Amino acid sequence: MVSLLISGLPAMTIFMAAVLQEMALPFHAWSVLRPDLVLICLFYWRLYRTDRCGPILALLAGLLVDVISGAPLGLNAISNILLILIIGRLGRLIRSIDFTYLIFVVPIFVLLAEGIQLGLAMLKWGMAVRWHLLLGRPVATMLIAPLVIHFLVMIHRTWLEETHARR
Amino acid sequence: MTALLGIFREFRHAISVFLTLVIALFLLLMAGGSVGDRHGMREGLLQLAGTAQAFLTRPVSTIEGFQARLSELARLDRENRQYKAELERLRPLGVRLEELEKENHRLKSLLQMRSDPDFQPLAVRVVGDSSSAFARSFIVNAGRQDGVIVNAPVTVPSGLVGRVVRASANASLVLSMLDLNSRVPVLIQRSRVKAVCAGQNDTQMTLEYLPKDADVVVGDVVVTSGTGGIFPKGLVVGKVLSLEPGDEGLFREATVQPTVDFGRIEEANLLLPRAVKPADNKPLP
Numbered sequence: 001m002v003s004l005l006i007s008g009l010p011a012m013t014i015f016m017a018a019v020l021q022e023m024a025l026p027f028h029a030w031s032v033l034r035p036d037l038v039l040i041c042l043f044y045w046r047l048y049r050t051d052r053c054g055p056i057l058a059l060l061a062g063l064l065v066d067v068i069s070g071a072p073l074g075l076n077a078i079s080n081i082l083l084i085l086i087i088g089r090l091g092r093l094i095r096s097i098d099f100t101y102l103i104f105v106v107p108i109f110v111l112l113a114e115g116i117q118l119g120l121a122m123l124k125w126g127m128a129v130r131w132h133l134l135l136g137r138p139v140a141t142m143l144i145a146p147l148v149i150h151f152l153v154m155i156h157r158t159w160l161e162e163t164h165a166r167r
Numbered sequence: 168m169t170a171l172l173g174i175f176r177e178f179r180h181a182i183s184v185f186l187t188l189v190i191a192l193f194l195l196l197m198a199g200g201s202v203g204d205r206h207g208m209r210e211g212l213l214q215l216a217g218t219a220q221a222f223l224t225r226p227v228s229t230i231e232g233f234q235a236r237l238s239e240l241a242r243l244d245r246e247n248r249q250y251k252a253e254l255e256r257l258r259p260l261g262v263r264l265e266e267l268e269k270e271n272h273r274l275k276s277l278l279q280m281r282s283d284p285d286f287q288p289l290a291v292r293v294v295g296d297s298s299s300a301f302a303r304s305f306i307v308n309a310g311r312q313d314g315v316i317v318n319a320p321v322t323v324p325s326g327l328v329g330r331v332v333r334a335s336a337n338a339s340l341v342l343s344m345l346d347l348n349s350r351v352p353v354l355i356q357r358s359r360v361k362a363v364c365a366g367q368n369d370t371q372m373t374l375e376y377l378p379k380d381a382d383v384v385v386g387d388v389v390v391t392s393g394t395g396g397i398f399p400k401g402l403v404v405g406k407v408l409s410l411e412p413g414d415e416g417l418f419r420e421a422t423v424q425p426t427v428d429f430g431r432i433e434e435a436n437l438l439l440p441r442a443v444k445p446a447d448n449k450p451l452p
Contacts, residue, residue: 019216054180059187063194068216074195081187124196 033140107138283399286438303343326403358382374421
C-alpha cells in the first residue's frame with residue numbers, strides 16, 4: 001500500500017499542481033502571470049522518472065486541468081501528450097544541460113504548449129490570440145520553476161530514489 | 168498470440184501515446200470539447216480539488232491568520248501607547264480637578280459664613296506663611312487697593328483666625344491668634360464670663376484675666392466678646408481645654424484649643440467695616 005502511494009507520488013504532485021494552479025492562485029490577479037505548474041511537474045517527472053510519467057498520466061492531467069478551468073475538454077490533454085513525447089525524445093539532451101540553463105528550457109516548453117493549444121483553438125473555434133497571456137505564462141513559469149523543481153527534487157530524493165534502490 | 172503480445176510490448180509506448188492522443192483528439196474535435204453533461208463530473212472533480220486546495224492553502228491561511236493577529240496586536244499596542252500618553256496628559260488635569268473641587272467646597276463654606284452686618288467679607292487666598300519661632304503670621308493676597316485696613320478681622324468657616332496688622336497695596340500681613348502678641352477679648356459662651364485670649368506661639372492659647380470664681384468648665388465654647396472695637400461679637404475662638412487651679416491672686420488661667428486648624432488655612436475672609444468699601448469685589452485670583 002505504501003509502495004503504491006510512493007509510486008503514485010508523481011501523479012499526486014501533478015494533481016496538486018493542477019489544483020494550486022487553477023484554484024488556489026486568484027485568477028484575476030494572475031491572469032497574465034499564471035505559471036503552468038502542471039507542465040513543470042510533467043517536465044521534471046518525464047525527464048527523471050520516465051517510468052512514472054507516461055502519456056496516460058499526461059492525458060489525465062490535461063483532462064483534469066480542462067475540467068477544472070472550464071477549457072475545451074482535451075485541449076490541455078493533447079498539448080501535454082505532445083509535450084511529453086517531445087521531452088521523451090529530447091530527454092538525453094535536456095538532462096545533459098546544466099540545471100541553471102534548464103530554467104530557460106522550461107518556458108520554451110510552456111510556449112510550445114501554449115502554441116499547440118492556441119493553434120488547436122484557432123483551428124477549431126477561430127479563437128483570437130491574446131498575446132499578453134501567451135507570453136506572460138512562460139515568464140511566470142520560468143520564475144517559479146526553480147522553486148517547484150527544488151520541491152520535486154526533494155520528493156524524488158526522499159521517496160522515489162529509495163523505492164527505486166530497494167527494488 | 169504470443170507474437171502479438173511481443174509486438175505490443177515492443178511498441179507499448181507508441182501505442183499508449185497513439186491511443187491517448189486519439190482519445191484527447193476525439194474529445195476535443197469529435198465531441199466538440201464537451202462530453203455530454205460535464206457538470207456532474209466537473210462538480211465531483213471540483214469537490215476533490217477543493218479538499219486538496221484546502222489542504223494546500225491551510226499553511227497560507229494559518230500564516231494569514233497569524234499576520235492578522237500580529238497586525239491586531241500592533242494596532243492594540245499603538246492604541247495602548249496612545250491611551251497611556253493621553254492618560255499621562257490627563258493625570259495632572261485630574262489632580263487639578265480634585266484641587267478645584269476642594270477649593271470650590273472651601274469657598275462655598277466661606278460664602279455660607281454668617282457675618283456681622285457691620286462688616287463686609289472679602290475672600291482672600293493665603294499666599295505666604297511668615298511664621299517663625301517667635302511669630303505666627305501669614306500673608307494674604309489682598310491689600311489696601313482692595314480696601315483692606317489694619318486690624319481687619321480674619322475668619323474662616325470654623326472660626327476666628329486673627330487680624331490684619333500690616334497692609335500693603337496688594338498684600339496684607341495677618342497676625343494669627345496663636346501669636347504671642349495677639350490679644351482677643353472673649354467671653355465664655357455658656358456663662359458669658361469675659362476674659363482675654365492670648366497667643367502663646369504654640370498650638371493652644373491662654374485665657375487671661377479670668378476671675379477666680381468664674382463659671383468656666385472644660386469644654387466651654389469661647390467666642391469673641393465684641394469689646395475693643397476690632398473683632399465683631401460672637402466669632403468662635405475655641406474651646407476650654409484645661410483650667411488652672413488659681414490658688415493665688417485675683418485671676419485664674421485656662422488653656423483654649425482653637426477651633427481653626429491653622430496649618431490648613433488656604434482661603435479666608437477678611438471682615439472689612441461697612442464704612443470702608445473695598446475698591447472692587449474682585450474674585451480670588
